[in-house]
Amino acid sequence: xxxxxxxxxxxxxxxxxxxxxxxxxxxxxxxxxxxxxxxxxxxxxxxxxxxxxxxxxxxxxxxxxxxxxxxxxxxxxxxxxxxxxxxxxxxxxxxxxxxxxxxxxxxxxxxxxxxxxxxxxxxxxxxxxxxxxxxxxxxxxxxxxxxxxxxxxxxxxxxxxxxxxxxxxxxxxxxxxxxxxxxxxxxxxxxxxxxxxxxxxxxxxxxxxxxxxxxxxxxxxxxxxxxxxxxxxxxxxxxxxxxxxxxxxxxxxxxxxxxxxxxxxxxxxxxxxxxxxxxxxxxxxxxxxxxxxxxxxxxxxxxxxxxxxxxxxxxxxxxxxxxxxxxxxxxxxxxxxxxxxxxxxx
Numbered sequence: 001x002x003x004x005x006x007x008x009x010x011x012x013x014x015x016x017x018x019x020x021x022x023x024x025x026x027x028x029x030x031x032x033x034x035x036x037x038x039x040x041x042x043x044x045x046x047x048x049x050x051x052x053x054x055x056x057x058x059x060x061x062x063x064x065x066x067x068x069x070x071x072x073x074x075x076x077x078x079x080x081x082x083x084x085x086x087x088x089x090x091x092x093x094x095x096x097x098x099x100x101x102x103x104x105x106x107x108x109x110x111x112x113x114x115x116x117x118x119x120x121x122x123x124x125x126x127x128x129x130x131x132x133x134x135x136x137x138x139x140x141x142x143x144x145x146x147x148x149x150x151x152x153x154x155x156x157x158x159x160x161x162x163x164x165x166x167x168x169x170x171x172x173x174x175x176x177x178x179x180x181x182x183x184x185x186x187x188x189x190x191x192x193x194x195x196x197x198x199x200x201x202x203x204x205x206x207x208x209x210x211x212x213x214x215x216x217x218x219x220x221x222x223x224x225x226x227x228x229x230x231x232x233x234x235x236x237x238x239x240x241x242x243x244x245x246x247x248x249x250x251x252x253x254x255x256x257x258x259x260x261x262x263x264x265x266x267x268x269x270x271x272x273x274x275x276x277x278x279x280x281x282x283x284x285x286x287x288x289x290x291x292x293x294x295x296x297x298x299x300x301x302x303x304x305x306x307x308x309x310x311x312x313x314x315x316x317x318x319x320x321x322x323x324x325x326x327x328x329x330x331x332x333x334x335x336x337x338x339x340x341x342x343x344x345x346x
Contacts, residue, residue, distance in 0.1 A: 001337060002033040004064045004088070006074035008056055010038035015256060016075055016095060018232075019155050026330040032337075037063065050113065053078070061085055070341050080120035089344040091336070092125035095155075096253050097138045119143060127340050129153050129333070131254040132275025151336055155254060156326035161233065162263035164317070165240040174203045174302045177242035177266075179257040181210035186248030186271070186291070193295035194220050200299045207242060239264035243309065244301055247274050248294050262286065263320040265313035269297055279323060285315035 007020050020036070027034050037060045039052070057078050064072065064086060072082065072090045079092050098118055122128065122143050128150045130136035136152050139145050181187045190206070191213075197204055198220060205223050212226040230238055239245065245261035247270035254275040258268050262285070269287040270277060271294060280286040289297045301309075 001070050001334075001341070002035075002068065003027075003337065004037060004060075004067075004069040004072045005034045006037045006060060006072065006076050008037075008039050008053070008076040010036065011040045018158070019095075020075065022156055022158065022326050023330060023333075026326045029327070030330055030334060032330075032334060035063075035067070035069070057081055064088070071337055073337075077114065077118045077121045080117060080124040083124040089126040089340045090124075091127045091129060091340060092121055093129045093131075094122075094135055094139065095131050097135055097142070125149070126344065127151065127336065129336070131155055133278050134273070134275040135253045153329060153332050153336070154324055155256075155259075156324045156329045157259050157263050157320060159263050159321060159324075162236055162239070162260045164265040164313075165236055172203065173205045174201065174244070175205055175207055175242040176298065176302070177207045177209070177238065177245045177257075177261070178248075179209040181208065181213060184250055185252065186250060186294075189248050189291065189294070190246070191217075191220075193298070194223065197295060197298055197302075198223050201302045204298075204302050207238070209238070235260060236264050239266050242266060243306075244269060244298075246294075246298065247271060247276075248291060249274050250291070259320060259324060262313075262316035263324075265310075265317045267301070267309050267312040267316060269294070269301055279319055281315075281319075283312070285312060285319045 005020070005024075007016060010017055010020060024034065024036070039056045061082060069088055072086065072088050073093060074082075074090065075093045075095070077092075079090050083090060098115055122139060122145055126149070128139065128145070130139060130150050130152045131154065133152050136150050139150055140147050178187065178190055179185070187208070187210070194206065205225070208224060208226045209230060210226060211228050216224070227238075239261045245257060245266050245268045247255050247258050247268065249255065249271050251273045252275065255270070258270055258274060258276040259279070261268050262279070267286055269289070270280070271291050272288055273291070277288045280288045282288060287297060287301060
């Protein structure tokens with residue numbers, strides 16, 4: 001089996017690039033032949049985004065037509081364009097659905113065109129891999145897609161990198177970690193809740209991965225620490241220094257912070273609008289709740305004894321090792337590839 005693997009933004013080293021890298025390593029182990037199609041976007045991407053996109057997909061189309069591929073797997077959207085000219089089945093890997101964009105935010109012409117092609121791509125793809133059941137539900141309900149064409153396959157994680165580091169100095173504080181300062185991830189809600197949380201448990205301190213907002217309240221500032229940037233390989237140290245990781249997201253398809261923290265044996269409290277909620281067994285390996293109950297749940301969990309939280313963290317690590325093992329994930333992908341190819345040939 002030979003697949004054409006498309007990820008236009010691979011060179012930008014964003015959130016999906018490590019996923020593609022890990023997949024490629026496992027493709028080699030499982031004898032899946034592949035060719036990666038990507039573009040060096042460090043130069044003129046910002047000046048001519050639409051023209052660059054057209055050029056990339058035209059070149060990719062010509063290369064795929066010139067060589068013998070059994071299947072196309074793309075992490076980039078314009079499947080509708082490729083579908084017109086390719087005979088191979090096309091599988092679209094969906095990491096997000098477009099719901100992530102802030103409502104009411106003024107969008108550029110390029111963003112509007114991208115949204116149009118995204119919706120068409122959902123329709124024209126032969127099969128879709130959804131990164132979580134939450135994403136699958138959105139695709140079915142909001143885009144009216146056939147449930148039979150969508151399969152949920154999680155992203156894996158580098159469990160060797162993301163593991164608990166024991167040599168962390170512990171203090172008489174309960175450290176709550178939150179990544180991001182945007183409204184979609186619920187940072188504004190955390191600020192709103194924080195004064196009451198601190199009042200109920202003065203030992204709670206918040207570690208925020210992101211830039212400190214302007215006009216931050218003096219009443220709570222001493223309980224907050226902001227870190228603007230952390231090297232990816234240093235993240236296990238950050239997780240290991242915390243007692244609880246929170247994801248009060250309004251919508252997050254598959255928050256990496258959740259699975260990374262779980263892999264580092266840290267309990268995670270997430271909203272029911274996080275795609276990772278399916279991995280959680282309540283109070284056994286983590287916590288899930290409605291946003292309206294999130295403040296009270298932070299207070300409750302902050303008062304759980306450390307021994308119990310450590311047990312929950314160990315269970316979380318076991319869940320990651322069982323469910324997000326790259327070998328098993330690629331086996332699921334391979335099975336889907338084979339079934340899709342067979343279906344197109346019949």
